[in-house]
Amino acid sequence: xxxxxxxxxxxxxxxxxxxxxxxxxxxxxxxxxxxxxxxxxxxxxxxxxxxxxxxxxxxxxxxxxxxxxxxxxxxxx
Numbered sequence: 001x002x003x004x005x006x007x008x009x010x011x012x013x014x015x016x017x018x019x020x021x022x023x024x025x026x027x028x029x030x031x032x033x034x035x036x037x038x039x040x041x042x043x044x045x046x047x048x049x050x051x052x053x054x055x056x057x058x059x060x061x062x063x064x065x066x067x068x069x070x071x072x073x074x075x076x077x
Contacts, residue, residue: 035057
């Protein structure tokens with residue numbers, strides 16, 4: 001949903017935030033990524049502390065978070 005696949009250019013969430021607020025905005029959301037992956041992207045790409053963060057998630061993201069936590073726990077063991 002946040003990714004904006006199959007949405008006309010300029011109609012996606014990020015474009016609308018830019019139009020409505022005149023703020024710079026980027027979209028780090030991508031399909032089939034969970035909360036940990038999204039947070040890792042934020043840490044990797046955002047060097048300057050943003051004034052606002054809109055974190056959009058769906059209930060399925062909680063299931064993906066559970067899977068990511070299991071995968072990371074297995075890597076540590």
